[in-house]
Amino acid sequence: MKKEYDHKKIERKWQNLWEKKKVYQADSKSKKPKYYSLIEFPYPSGAGLHVGHIRSNTAMDIISRKKRMEGYNVLFPIGWDAFGLPTENYAIKTGIHPIKVTKQNTDTFRKQLKSIGFSFDWSREVNTTDPKFYKWTQWIFLQFFKKGLAYKTKTEINWCPNDKIGLANEEVVAGCCERCGTPVEKREKEQWMLAITKYADRLDKDLDTVDYLEKIKIQQRNWIGRSEGAEIEFKISTASNFSPLRPSQNTERDPRGQKIQSSSDFFVKVFTTRPDTIFGVTFIAISAQMAKNWIKEGWKVSSEINSYIEKTLTEEKEDNFEEKEKTGISSGLLAINPANNEKVPIWIVNYVLGNVGTGAIMGVPADDTRDEEFAKKFNLSIVKDYKKAGYENWSQWGKKITQYKLRDWVFSRQRYWGEPIPLINCGKCGWVPVPEKDLPVLLPKVAKYKPTDNGESPLADMKSWVNVKCPKCKGPATRETDTMPNWAGSSWYYLRYTDPKNNKEFASKKNLGYFMKNGVDWYNGGMEHTTLHLLYSRFWHKFLYDLELVPTSEPYAKRTSQGMILAEQGEKMSKSKGNTVNPDDLVKTYGADTLRMYEMFMGPFDQSVSWNTDSMVGPRRFLERIWKIATRMQKNSASFTLLGVPSGTHTAPNFSAFATQKLLHKTIKKVTLDIEAMRFNTAISSMMVLLNEMEKSDVVIEDYKKFLQILHPFAPHITEELWRALGEKKSINFSEWPKWDENLVKDDKVKIAIQINGKLRTEIMINTEETEEDIKKQALSAETVRKFTSGKEIKKIIYVKNRLVNIVI
């Protein structure tokens, strides 16, 4: 063994050997229990690996390595979520085919990931842009289509004039395109939709059955937005400027597939979560959108009202979140409260939104602060003492409904770099699925990747590709030219990992039954994916479960998330700010093990932390000292034999080694539990404490090896190297995870605090066996205590076992 710790040699050596021996390949036919740990597969951007990837991947790598040592057949796969706009935009700019760009980027990422020593099973690598993969993305889409959950509808969509694509509601940030920042416009467009709202109830309820971080559940629930309340119809009292219309025959459907509110009846329908406050209603507030709909259907209004409506609608589109001054204008109409037949004014206001609930509310100023504020401003009456209506009461006038915020998923993109939607439009037969034998529908080569000016996908220009025979009637037909959003592949990729080369099914029942039993055991990813990707993939999974194609109704048994790594100044790392950190340089100078250690040590895993390269020397020194002890071990192994230490036992040669052994077992316990709770930073600090102790005292070689084992998930290369150097023939990867001896963890002597009136005065050593009485007696007789207590009355003595005695005087 070399005297110096040369990370470059060691890391390359073991990475090559591990790969050659296929130590991280999961065995589909194993008799062992499986453990499926999953990271969010990266989008291979041109910028290369980010230090943030390393943080989250190392966390799951640590968990995977520990599980392997605990005897599980671990599936820890990796792949590429490679469809998407950055690659496409790059292709548009440079003319280089996205396939080529993707290949370059994944090659870089693969090399970088391998240099960090992650224990991925590279034999199962998937790529969403691989036709062998997206064949099944298309296949699953067709199942949605066949079940009527994929439907095309003309709907007002978010339109990005720059990217020339439709955006899902979820992709619009502050009124602007999530990707390019251009303000989003509304535009009518035929779009394929996926009916995720049909699953809203289960997506909400089943959160009770999974082990997600509470904040993740909250975010999902808020997104689904289930609320129970009532829809109540208020009859409109005819007024001079209201021309009554026939009850609407409107059967149009909104994106949720629900009937669009007909506001043209003689009623205004309100949604309320508090139907019991109906006797407190003093006005009705409707959205500008609802008012506009009424006008469309014949309501005559003054120019004043009309301009208010237009102004409000414009403001609504500008999504700034600052508090808006509440405004409103009286419609001149009266609504009749069905509960007490009182006539209340209908106001058009800016604080009720057209796309929420029914687009109208009942104003109860006594019970709602917003209504109160509004009523005060416009001198509307406020009824304070009204009786609350019980369910029996209000249910006469309204019906109980459950509504969701969630909208159906806009599933088409008029872009090139996505999975073609495998449907054919026939004049006679309508939309016909591409037969399964013809899947995948390959992305054809096109001359240019930019969407056409009318917003159609570039595929629309490929006449030879577009024009086909109808699979049903063989008549002339055309292909759908829209592609899928990049969320499609990531909605099911974790299933493909179980059987990545299968040509007959997306994955075999057998492999799914084994690896997906109870779902993915642990899935970690970013908070930014908790509403989109996480929800979408739960939706797809539930759909596949209903088709009896997967064994569980939830894909992920456990979900956690990491905090972001920020630049030194606490801001986001980005190319444009020039504050990014290149992992390759760090691996070169400090080594992968140090980089892993540093990223795990820098702060609590679930919180964001600022990068500080200077602090990396701490973990680096730690590893060098670990190395140094091993050389001491090698040199001194003879002397341990002389001391009569039979190898493989816990018998210590002297007191100092025994004390170290006790600390070792405490550390084993702490590291074991900390890893499970993702408290990596404190796990590392406890190992640092152990090292400090080991340096000062005698160590039994078996104990040192145990230290190497618990360190292995964090720093795999150096620990494997030292493990072998100390004579082990088999890889540390499959050595048994050390168990702690509870007897050694327990202390028989502890130092406890003696407080007087809650203030620390002195400390005493006690035997943990001693009785409360004895300890109190000792506390009272301590010199410092007597000084304070003399002449004072002792009111109370509080004793906390192994902690403190508090004397109240």
Next chain:
RNA sequence: GCCCGAGUGGCGGAACUGGUAUACGCGCACGACUUAAAAUCGUGUCUCGCAAGGGAUGUGGGUUCGAUUCCCACCUCGGGCACCA
């Protein structure tokens, strides 16, 4: 404006279910080794005080024998958002 986090030394942070605040690491200072420097090792490092002792976990209250931890109000920073009825 609303929701979710967070606020502890010079810095990153630790503190179990309310029980000795500042573990561990960085930095800094001093010492050893060295002709010297680096590296390494050792010692010290919240603050006031000679000491006894006092004061500090964003601010102000409260509950408690005891609060970084629980409650109320407020301030600041980060993230999210749909005035969600």
